[in-house]
Amino acid sequence: MTDAISTLGGGRPVSIHTDDAAKARLKTRYAAEMRFKWLGAGAVALAGFFLVLLLSTVVTQAWPALRMNYLMLPLDLSAAKVDPAKLDGFDFQGVINDALAAEFPDVTSRQDRRLLRGLISTGAGTFLRKDIAEDPGMLGTTVDYAVPLDDFADLYLKGLLADVGTDEAIATTVTPSGTTGDIELTFGDDAMLALARGHGATEGENGALTLTSGAASLLVALNGGTVKLTALAPGDGGTVVAKGLVIEALDSNAPAATGQAALRVIDTPESSRKISDKEIVWLDRLQSEGLTESRFNSIFFFTGASREPELAGVWGAVVGSFLTMIVTLAIAFPIGVSAAIYLEEFAPKNRLTTIIEVNINNLAAVPSIVFGLLGLAVFLNFFGLPRSAPVVGGMVLALMTLPIIIIASRASLRAVPPSIREAALGIGASKVQTVFHHVLPLAMPGIMTGTILGMAHALGETAPLLMIGMVAFIVDIPGGFTDPATILPVQIFMWADFPEPGFQQKTSAAILILLAFLVIMNAIAVILRKRFERRW
Amino acid sequence: MNIMTEAGVEQKLAQRTNEPPIKMKGEKVNVHYGEKRALFDVDLDVRENQVTALIGPSGCGKSTFLRCLNRMNDTIDIARVSGKITLDGEDVYDPKIDVVELRARVGMVFQKPNPFPKSIYENVAYGPRIHGLAKSKADLDGIVESSLKKAGLFNEVKDRLLESGTGLSGGQQQRLCIARAIAVSPEVILMDEPCSALDPIATARVEELIDELRENYTIVIVTHSMQQAARVSQRTAMFHLGYLVEEGATEKMFTNPDDKRTQDYITGRFG
Numbered sequence: 001m002t003d004a005i006s007t008l009g010g011g012r013p014v015s016i017h018t019d020d021a022a023k024a025r026l027k028t029r030y031a032a033e034m035r036f037k038w039l040g041a042g043a044v045a046l047a048g049f050f051l052v053l054l055l056s057t058v059v060t061q062a063w064p065a066l067r068m069n070y071l072m073l074p075l076d077l078s079a080a081k082v083d084p085a086k087l088d089g090f091d092f093q094g095v096i097n098d099a100l101a102a103e104f105p106d107v108t109s110r111q112d113r114r115l116l117r118g119l120i121s122t123g124a125g126t127f128l129r130k131d132i133a134e135d136p137g138m139l140g141t142t143v144d145y146a147v148p149l150d151d152f153a154d155l156y157l158k159g160l161l162a163d164v165g166t167d168e169a170i171a172t173t174v175t176p177s178g179t180t181g182d183i184e185l186t187f188g189d190d191a192m193l194a195l196a197r198g199h200g201a202t203e204g205e206n207g208a209l210t211l212t213s214g215a216a217s218l219l220v221a222l223n224g225g226t227v228k229l230t231a232l233a234p235g236d237g238g239t240v241v242a243k244g245l246v247i248e249a250l251d252s253n254a255p256a257a258t259g260q261a262a263l264r265v266i267d268t269p270e271s272s273r274k275i276s277d278k279e280i281v282w283l284d285r286l287q288s289e290g291l292t293e294s295r296f297n298s299i300f301f302f303t304g305a306s307r308e309p310e311l312a313g314v315w316g317a318v319v320g321s322f323l324t325m326i327v328t329l330a331i332a333f334p335i336g337v338s339a340a341i342y343l344e345e346f347a348p349k350n351r352l353t354t355i356i357e358v359n360i361n362n363l364a365a366v367p368s369i370v371f372g373l374l375g376l377a378v379f380l381n382f383f384g385l386p387r388s389a390p391v392v393g394g395m396v397l398a399l400m401t402l403p404i405i406i407i408a409s410r411a412s413l414r415a416v417p418p419s420i421r422e423a424a425l426g427i428g429a430s431k432v433q434t435v436f437h438h439v440l441p442l443a444m445p446g447i448m449t450g451t452i453l454g455m456a457h458a459l460g461e462t463a464p465l466l467m468i469g470m471v472a473f474i475v476d477i478p479g480g481f482t483d484p485a486t487i488l489p490v491q492i493f494m495w496a497d498f499p500e501p502g503f504q505q506k507t508s509a510a511i512l513i514l515l516a517f518l519v520i521m522n523a524i525a526v527i528l529r530k531r532f533e534r535r536w
Numbered sequence: 537m538n539i540m541t542e543a544g545v546e547q548k549l550a551q552r553t554n555e556p557p558i559k560m561k562g563e564k565v566n567v568h569y570g571e572k573r574a575l576f577d578v579d580l581d582v583r584e585n586q587v588t589a590l591i592g593p594s595g596c597g598k599s600t601f602l603r604c605l606n607r608m609n610d611t612i613d614i615a616r617v618s619g620k621i622t623l624d625g626e627d628v629y630d631p632k633i634d635v636v637e638l639r640a641r642v643g644m645v646f647q648k649p650n651p652f653p654k655s656i657y658e659n660v661a662y663g664p665r666i667h668g669l670a671k672s673k674a675d676l677d678g679i680v681e682s683s684l685k686k687a688g689l690f691n692e693v694k695d696r697l698l699e700s701g702t703g704l705s706g707g708q709q710q711r712l713c714i715a716r717a718i719a720v721s722p723e724v725i726l727m728d729e730p731c732s733a734l735d736p737i738a739t740a741r742v743e744e745l746i747d748e749l750r751e752n753y754t755i756v757i758v759t760h761s762m763q764q765a766a767r768v769s770q771r772t773a774m775f776h777l778g779y780l781v782e783e784g785a786t787e788k789m790f791t792n793p794d795d796k797r798t799q800d801y802i803t804g805r806f807g
Contacts (some may be wrong), residue, residue: 151538226789423713425611427663427720428640437662438652 017102033074058515063507067159068094068297070146070288071120073099075128077139084139087132093125096147103291104282106249115278121148123311133305146293151284151502156275161501163267164280165223166223170263174222175255180297181244185220186241188258196232199265208233213271222261225250226281247281263453274501300509304477305491309502312495314510320390321459321472321517323478328401328458333451334412335398336405339449344408344413364403371400372467381470387469388484396468397458404457408450412443445529452525456518461536462489488514559584559724559754560605560642565619574600577619578780580773582724587746587755589769589786591762593801599639599756602726603754606642607635623724640667643722647729650707651701651716656693659712660684660700663720674803676734679719687715688745707738713746718753725749726755731764743768762802766790774798 012018075095082090097117101107107116124147131145132138148154155161172188187240193209209232211218218229220242227244235241254356270277286292303313339360347353375396379385383390424434440447465471471490478485486494490512495507560582567575575597582588582605590598599611607628609615621628628638639796640663651659660680663669670676677733680697684690689711693704701712710730717725731739746755746768765772766786773783774795782795793799800806 034720076656187722271742419646419648421611422646422718423652424662425644426606426639426644427606427666428636428638428643429662429666430636437666442653454725492718507666 002436010129015194029200031515049267051279058508058511062505062512064155064158065300065505065509066297067155067158068299069149070293070295071100071149071292071323072144072291073103073147074257075099075145077132077141078142080141082139084136087129087138090129091125092128092132093122096120096124096128096145101149101280103286107282108298112278115276116282119150119153119279119426121310122152122308123306124148137353146295148299148310149292149371151500153279154310155502156280156283157287157294161268161275162273162503163279164266165267167264170220170256170261171258173255173258174261176222176250176253178246179223179225179250179253182243182245182251184246185242185244186235189235190238190240192240192242193232194233195263195265196229199267200269201232204231204233206233214269215278216268217266217270217277218530219247219277220268221260221264222256223250223252223254224248228277229454248285249276259290265468300506304475304514305473305486305494306475307473307498309498309506312503312506314488314491314506314513316474317486317491317510317511318489320393320474320478323390323481323485324397324455324465324487325459327456327481328397329392329451329455331395331398332401332405332454334452336454337404337447338400339408339436340406340413341440344410345439346431349482360403360406364407367463368400368461369463369467371396374399374462375464380458386482387482388472388474388486390478390485392468393465393485393487394481396464397461400453400461404454405447405451408454409443409447412446413439415446416442435534441532445532448523448532449529452521456521459487459517459521460489460514462493463521465490488517513526556584556586558582559624560743560756561622562601562604565604565617565621567597567604567610567618568616570608570614572777574778575604575731576643576778577644578775578782579702580783581756582756582772584754585752586770587750587757587768589772590756590763590775591760591765591801592698592781593806595699597778598773598775599728601775602636602728602756602758604643605724605726606639608639640720641722642660642724642726643717643720643728644726645713645717648733648744649713651704651705651709653700653702655698656684656701656704656712659696660715660719662686663716667720669721683715684750686691686718686749687711688741688748689715702787705738706739707734710734710738710742711745713714714742718749722753724754724756727755729760730759732760739764762790762804774801776801783788 007030016022029285067255073096076099077095081095081098081536097120100116100120101243104116109432118224119399127148128145149157152161170192172191174188175186177184177186193207196209196218197203199211201209201211204210211230220227224294225246225248227240227246229244233241238492248386259362266277266280283292299311302311302315303311304316306312342354343357375392379395380387385395420438420442422433425431427436465487469488471494472486473483473494474484474486476483492507492510492514495503495510548571558581562578565575565580566573571681578597578601580588580601580653590602592598594619603609605622605623607617609617617629620657623638623641626633628642652662657680660683661670661676664676664679672788681690683692689708690706693699693712697745701709704712710733714725714730730746731742734742743764746757749755750770757765757769769786771784772786772789774781774789774793774797776797782789782793784794789798790802794804
């Protein structure tokens with residue numbers, strides 16, 4: 001080591017840049033550079049990780065909302081059932097309910113029939129009425145009609161409401177004591193006891209087990225029917241006798257041979273899910289008969305808000321957001337750009353313009369809810385403009401976006417090289433010609449980028465619009481700037497607040513739509529910048 | 537020494553009587569940038585169809601004086617001009633004078649080539665268009681072509697008139713800027729170190745051009761290069777620290793200056 005240094009010292013003259021201290025300094029410099037590089041890479045990686053996490057969470061949450069399950073029912077629309085002359089007050093929901101009941105002739109009790117009707121969306125009749133109004137040819141015949149399912153039924157079919165196992169064949173004989181009501185099932189071996197214990201059955205005397213509503217549901221399918229087990233007890237000769245409630249009537253009480261009966265375990269206890277065993281059995285039957293169909297969820301994309309999750313759509317909020325953004329752009333862009341041009345190119349530099357400048361910069365940092373209060377006080381109370389209307393929302397958001405546009409526009413005007421101004425002035429262009437023919441076109445990409453980013457900011461804003469009543473529950477899709485409307489972020493906020501599980505997916509899906517909106521706007525900003533960018 | 541011989545005096549007198557009329561005249565021109573005074577009582581005449589070179593060390597006020605001639609100093613907020621500058625006897629700082637008209641009559645070429653980021657054609661056509669000099673598209677085409685020809689650029693760019701002016705080389709860009717200035721048919725062209733950003737070959741090309749342009753235009757050029765001043769100008773004015781030190785025929789200025797500072801500057805003792 002010492003040798004190496006001495007030869008080095010012998011070969012090269014030692015100076016302050018080549019001695020050991022210098023080498024040590026160099027080493028620390030490189031170490032610092034390395035540290036910074038890794039810190040930076042780490043920060044980027046962390047940010048990327050969280051972005052991916054966020055997006056994947058939202059997307060997986062939102063995915064089920066993009067499709068919806070429909071029930072294909074043959075509807076009898078013959079003249080005997082539907083009087084073409086009295087369509088106005090006609091109970092179309094009743095027609096659909098009748099068609100559903102026809103699928104389940106065994107369901108007779110009032111309570112069960114009500115439960116059965118609950119599988120179908122309460123808005124189904126309205127859809128049918130609308131479709132018939134559009135296509136009167138449907139009347140007088142029996143048509144296969146896609147009936148939207150209720151949100152719980154829909155969620156169950158999507159597998160989001162209960163943990164449902166697959167059907168497994170029972171490896172022994174099963175003998176039922178009857179075909180309806182409370183019956184007893186005799187299993188050929190005692191494997192069922194252990195299975196019931198494993199699924200939360202309550203222990204009783206003499207090895208008996210009870211399956212309460214807090215335990216998993218054990219459904220035995222045999223002889224074309226379904227029995228829900230309620231209690232089990234060891235029987236004679238290693239058999240198990242189970243009490244059960246018939247949900248779907250059996251064809252006969254003949255014993256089912258080994259492998260003929262099937263067991264289905266629903267791990268989520270009945271008490272902690274929103275769908276009963278009966279409904280599950282009915283839905284499973286409908287599904288196995290091929291009557292359910294998963295379709296693109298056009299209701300979500302093309303209808304307005306609703307308290308029923310399966311009927312709630314985002315289109316009203318999208319239109320509201322769109323109208324609001326148009327108003328915002330129409331107000332903020334011309335005023336903002338004009339103000340920026342005046343301040344940057346024409347205004348004298350004196351104390352007044354300095355004060356204006358400082359205040360514009362400060363306005364950009366004012367909390368958005370303050371703009372909402374201003375809108376409430378000025379636009380609604382003083383000018384008496386309509387509540388909840390896109391025109392007022394747009395005006396409030398325009399106030400909020402103005403400082404951003406002015407600051408961005410001034411920055412890009414300032415970035416235009418003075419040589420361009422001199423060139424234009426030097427051949428006798430007037431000040432206005434110089435600005436509008438040369439400076440503004442060169443500043444335009446920056447101005448548009450700033451504007452679109454400001455708009456994107458405004459698009460995601462909720463707080464100021466709460467103050468002017470855009471949080472109202474509005475079912476109709478707004479048809480104009482003065483109609484009551486809501487906007488996407490507010491819609492998301494409201495849906496996130498609703499207790500129905502069906503709204504969870506809708507919330508995520510609406511967030512996705514909002515994100516898509518933002519991505520599109522940012523993409524437009526990038527494209528415009530690339531398109532109009534000129535080099536000088 | 538022998539300039540003072542009789543023959544020399546006679547020659548001088550002949551020259552004086554032949555001297556072209558005065559185009560622009562500066563009388564007691566003072567310029568302040570805020571508190572700082574940049575020009576001190578400058579009296580300088582610019583003669584028609586001559587090239588007048590303004591020389592002097594950096595910060596001596598020669599560019600400031602040049603920019604007074606077409607009121608480009610107006611664009612600087614803190615600049616204040618006093619004194620009198622006339623163009624054909626009219627005071628250019630008279631409030632009645634329209635600055636747009638003045639700048640159309642007194643064009644300018646800048647230190648750094650600054651073509652508009654538009655096509656070559658648009659660069660040249662812009663001036664005539666805003667001043668309404670062309671009656672028709674064909675007229676405008678004619679102006680563009682003749683301007684580019686006068687600037688000696690036409691043959692190089694005639695096949696790509698619609699390509700961007702910023703894509704040209706530095707020397708071509710500067711000639712494009714000259715063409716742009718000519719297109720407005722000015723009477724005077726002001727050039728602020730037009731060759732400082734160019735290589736020697738492009739410089740030679742522009743100098744040649746200046747010499748040709750002298751026939752039709754009055755030119756005032758600011759330059760840092762003594763040789764350039766000697767090559768292209770007929771009259772030279774020497775500035776120093778905001779004062780006009782000396783002014784006269786270029787020949788005399790470079791061979792027998794009256795002022796010692798001029799002598800020192802020209803011989804490279806300072807500046």
